[in-house]
Amino acid sequence: MKGEYWDAEMELLSREEIGALQFKRLRETLERCGRSPFYREWFASAGFDPARVRSMRDLGALPCMDKNTLRGDDPRRFLTVGLDEVVRMHSSSGTTGQATVIFHTAADIEAWAQLVARCMYMTGVRRSDVFQNMMGYGLFTGGLGFHYAAERIGAMVIPAGSGNSKRQIQLMREFHTTVVHVIPSYALYLLEVFAESGLDPRSDTDLRIAFIGAEPHTEGLRRRVEEGYGVRAYNSYGLSEMCGPGVAFECPEQRGMHVWEDSFYLEVLDPDTLEPVGEGEEGELVFTSLNREAMPLLRYRTRDLAFVYPDECPCGRAHRRISRIKGRSDDMFIVKGVNIFPMQVEKVLLGVLGVGSNYQIVLDTVKSMDEMRVLVEVSGELWHGEVKELNELRRRITDELRQEILVTPKVELVEPGSLPAGEGKAVRVLDKREHVKGVEDG
Amino acid sequence: MAKQVNVFAQNQPGRLERLTEVLLEEGINIRAITISGAEEYGVVKLLVDDPRKAFDALRREGFSAYLKEVIAVIMDDRPGGLHRVCRVLGDSGVNIEDAYGFVFQDRKTAILVVEVDRLPEAEDILRSRGLELLSDEELYSL
Ligand SMILES: [Zn+2]
Numbered sequence: 001m002k003g004e005y006w007d008a009e010m011e012l013l014s015r016e017e018i019g020a021l022q023f024k025r026l027r028e029t030l031e032r033c034g035r036s037p038f039y040r041e042w043f044a045s046a047g048f049d050p051a052r053v054r055s056m057r058d059l060g061a062l063p064c065m066d067k068n069t070l071r072g073d074d075p076r077r078f079l080t081v082g083l084d085e086v087v088r089m090h091s092s093s094g095t096t097g098q099a100t101v102i103f104h105t106a107a108d109i110e111a112w113a114q115l116v117a118r119c120m121y122m123t124g125v126r127r128s129d130v131f132q133n134m135m136g137y138g139l140f141t142g143g144l145g146f147h148y149a150a151e152r153i154g155a156m157v158i159p160a161g162s163g164n165s166k167r168q169i170q171l172m173r174e175f176h177t178t179v180v181h182v183i184p185s186y187a188l189y190l191l192e193v194f195a196e197s198g199l200d201p202r203s204d205t206d207l208r209i210a211f212i213g214a215e216p217h218t219e220g221l222r223r224r225v226e227e228g229y230g231v232r233a234y235n236s237y238g239l240s241e242m243c244g245p246g247v248a249f250e251c252p253e254q255r256g257m258h259v260w261e262d263s264f265y266l267e268v269l270d271p272d273t274l275e276p277v278g279e280g281e282e283g284e285l286v287f288t289s290l291n292r293e294a295m296p297l298l299r300y301r302t303r304d305l306a307f308v309y310p311d312e313c314p315c316g317r318a319h320r321r322i323s324r325i326k327g328r329s330d331d332m333f334i335v336k337g338v339n340i341f342p343m344q345v346e347k348v349l350l351g352v353l354g355v356g357s358n359y360q361i362v363l364d365t366v367k368s369m370d371e372m373r374v375l376v377e378v379s380g381e382l383w384h385g386e387v388k389e390l391n392e393l394r395r396r397i398t399d400e401l402r403q404e405i406l407v408t409p410k411v412e413l414v415e416p417g418s419l420p421a422g423e424g425k426a427v428r429v430l431d432k433r434e435h436v437k438g439v440e441d442g
Numbered sequence: 443m444a445k446q447v448n449v450f451a452q453n454q455p456g457r458l459e460r461l462t463e464v465l466l467e468e469g470i471n472i473r474a475i476t477i478s479g480a481e482e483y484g485v486v487k488l489l490v491d492d493p494r495k496a497f498d499a500l501r502r503e504g505f506s507a508y509l510k511e512v513i514a515v516i517m518d519d520r521p522g523g524l525h526r527v528c529r530v531l532g533d534s535g536v537n538i539e540d541a542y543g544f545v546f547q548d549r550k551t552a553i554l555v556v557e558v559d560r561l562p563e564a565e566d567i568l569r570s571r572g573l574e575l576l577s578d579e580e581l582y583s584l
Contacts, residue, residue, distance in 0.1 A: 378450050378506050385448030385508035386539065386557075387478050387485045413483050415452055417504040 006121035006153075007114065010262045015318050018261045023056055025290035026265065033296055038077040056265060059299065064274060064286060066301040067092075067100055070241070075101035078295045086294055091139040092240045092339065099139075102240050103294040109148070111291055112243040115260055116149030119249035122258075123209055123234050125179055127154035130206075132177040134186070135214065136162045136337070141244025142214050146181045149246070155179065162186070162337075165193040176206045181236075183337045184212040184221055185433075188368035191228045202230035211236050213245060214337045216325045221434070222254075235324065241300055242287050248322055256309045256321030263291040266320065267299070268308055271329035280310040284329045285322065303330045333429055335363065335370045340405045342428045345374060348400045352393070353382055360419045360427070361409075365434040372409040374401065379416045443511045443565075444581045445493040446555065449486045450506035453479065461486060461505065468499045473581075474544045474555065487540070489555060491582045511561055514576040515554045515568060517543070527554055530571045536564045553581075 005011045013021065030050035033039035043050060048062050076083065087106045091099045104112070125131065131150040137143035137159065150157045158171055162183070168190065171177065182190070187210060194201050201207055207229050212222065213236030225233045237257050238245035247264055248257035259266050268283040269276055277283035285302045305328060309321045332341050342361060349357050358377040363370060376397060383389045394411050402408045420427050451457045458477075465472060465488075474489040490496045493509060500507040517523035524543065531538060539557040546553060553576065558564045568575060 380450075380501055380506045380508060383450065383506070383508065385485065385487075385510040388539075390450065390483060390485070413450070413452075415450060415457070415504070416506050418452070 006118040011118065011317050013262060013318060018318060021262055022265050022290060026056060026059065027053065029290055029296045032080045035080045036078055038073055059288065062299055064299040064301045065297060070100040075103065079103060080296065081105055081294055090141050090240050090244065100241065105293040107293050112145060112246055113148035113152050115246035115263060116145050117152040119246055120149055121153055122249065122251050125153055125155060125209060129155040129178045130158065130175055131155045131179045132158040132160050132171060134160050134162055134168060134180055134182040141240045145244040145246060165190055169194060169197065169199065172205050172207065178206050179209040180207060181211040183215050184217040184225060185215060185368060185370055187212060187225045192368055201228065207231050213237065215334050237322065239302055241297055242289055251313060251315040251317060253313055253315050256323055258317050258319040258321050261319045264288065265290055280307055282307040282326055303328050303332065305329055331429065333363065333431065335372045335407050338405065338407050340407065344404050345401065348404050349376060349397065352396050352400055355381065358419050358421060361429045363431045363433050370433060372407055373412055374409045375412050375414050375419055377416045377419055378413045444514045444576065444578050446510050446512045447488045447490060447493050447496050447500065448508045448510045449500060450483065451486050452483045458486065464499055464503045465490065465496055468495060470496045474542065476542045478540060510557060513556050513558065513565055513568065514581050515556065516574040516576060517552045517554050523552060524554060527573065530568060530573065531558065531564060534567045536560050536567065
C-alpha cells in the first residue's frame with residue numbers, strides 16, 4: 001500500500017540529494033555513451049573528455065544537440081546497447097525523412113512507465129480508477145506512455161484512442177470512466193458533443209480528473225475544461241526524445257510542472273547565445289536524460305520556451321517546476337496535437353507549383369476545434385487562365401499537404417500581393433486560436 | 443490570333459472595381475466581360491481593344507493576368523447560330539472550354555468568343571465549314 005507518493009524516495013529528495021543523484025547518474029550516462037559510435041565522434045569533435053567531468057557544470061563544454069543532430073545520423077549509431085536489447089521504437093510526428101527515431105530497452109520502458117505513474121498518482125489516480133486514454137496510440141508516445149503507467153497503478157485502462165466522439169461518451173458512461181487523458185482542444189469540442197446529445201458530463205459521468213497535454217493551452221482553457229466536466233485538469237509536459245510524457249507534470253497545487261530531476265537534468269538557456277538565463281527568466285528548455293539506456297540524449301534542445309518558478313512548491317517536492325510553454329524558439333506550431341513546421345508547407349508548395357509562392361498559414365478555432373487554412377498567392381506565371389486549373393491546383397495542394405503534415409488544411413487561392421511579404425514565423429503563421437491566445441500563467 | 447485577358451480574382455468586394463479602374467486609367471475599352479467562378483475565386487475574362495496593353499497594366503498592378511488566345515466567330519443573330527458552331531467543333535472532336543457571345547452594334551450580327559483546346563486546328567475547321575472568323579484587328583476595332 002502506497003501512501004501519498006508513488007515513489008516517495010525519489011519524489012521527496014532534497015535539492016542537495018537531487019544534485020548528488022544527478023551527478024552520479026550523469027557519470028553513468030556519459031560512460032554508457034562511450035559505447036555509442038555517434039557519441040564517441042561527438043565527444044572527439046568537441047574535444048570533450050567525459051572522464052574529466054567533475055560537476056554538472058562541466059557538461060556545458062559539450063555542444064547542444066537538437067532534432068537536426070538526430071536526423072543527421074543513422075539512429076542506430078546513437079545506441080549504447082546492441083540492437084538485440086531494443087524492445088521498442090517511437091517516432092516524433094513528421095513524415096519519412098523528417099521523423100526522429102527513439103529506441104527503448106525494456107528498462108527504458110519500465111522507467112518511463114514508472115515516471116508517468118508517479119505523475120498520475122500525484123494527482124490522485126488510484127487502483128479503483130477507470131482511465132480512458134483518448135490519445136492516439138502508435139508511434140506517438142502520448143498514448144502508450146499513459147497506458148502502461150495506468151496499468152502499473154492498477155487502474156482499469158480503456159485504450160479508446162483519439163476521435164469518434166459518440167463512442168468516447170458511450171465508453172465513459174458504460175464503464176464509469178473517472179480519469180481521462182485528452183488533447184485540450186478536443187476536450188472542449190467533446191463538451192459540445194455532450195451538449196448536442198442532451199448530456200451534462202458533470203452529472204452524467206463519473207469523471208473527476210483530466211490530463212490535458214500535447215498542445216499548448218491557456219489557464220483559461222484549463223478552467224473551461226474543469227468547469228465543463230466537473231474535474232480537476234492537470235497539465236502534462238514531455239517529448240518523445242526524452243521518453244514521451246512524464247518529463248514534467250503538475251501536482252495538485254496546479255502551479256507549474258515538476259520536472260523529475262532524478263531522471264532529467266534541466267538547463268534553461270538563451271536560445272541565441274545558449275548561455276543560461278537568470279533565475280526565473282524565460283528561456284529554452286534543454287534536457288539531458290539521466291536514466292535512459294538505449295539512447296541517452298545530452299543537452300537536447302527542445303525549442304520550447306518557459307521559465308522555472310524560483311519559489312518552493314507547497315506540495316513538498318523539491319523538483320523544480322517549469323511554467324506553461326510560452327512559445328517556441330523555432331517556427332514549429334501544433335495543430336490537433338500534430339507538430340508542423342512552415343518549411344513543410346513551403347516544400348509542398350514548391351513541389352506542386354514548381355516555383356516558390358508567397359503563402360500564409362492561418363490557424364483558427366472553429367467549433368472548439370483547430371482549423372488550419374493555407375493561403376497561397378496565385379501569380380500570373382502559375383496558370384493559363386482557366387478556372388478548372390485553379391480548382392485542380394487547390395486539390396493537389398490539399399492532397400499533398402495532407403500527406404506531408406498529416407492534417408487536412410483548407411487551401412485558399414488568393415491574388416498576388418494580398419499576403420504580407422517577408423520571412424519568419426510572425427509573417428507566415430497567423431495564430432488566431434482561442435487556446436493559444438494570450439498565454440499567461442496561473 | 444485574337445486574344446482575351448483572363449484575370450484571377452478572389453470573390454471579394456471591390457476587386458472588380460479595382461480591375462476596371464486600372465483599365466480606365468490606361469484608356470482601354472472593354473468590349474465584353476464575363477466571370478466564371480468557383481466559390482471563393484473566379485476568372486474574369488475581358489475582351490478589350492488593346493489586350494497586350496491591358497495585360498501589361500494589370501500585371502504591373504499586381505493582378506494575376508494571362509493572355510489567352512481565343513476564336514471570335516461571326517454568327518447571324520438568329521436561332522440556330524450558336525448550335526451550328528458547337529456542332530461543327532463537336533463533330534471534329536474539339537472541346538469548347540468556355541464560350542460567351544455578344545451582339546454587334548448593328549444589332550444583326552452576334553460574335554461568339556470560344557476558348558478551345560486545339561486552337562489553330564479549330565480555326566481551320568470553322569473556316570472550312572464556311573464560318574467567318576474575326577481577325578485581331580477587326581475584333582479590337584469593333
Ligand atoms: Zn508541487
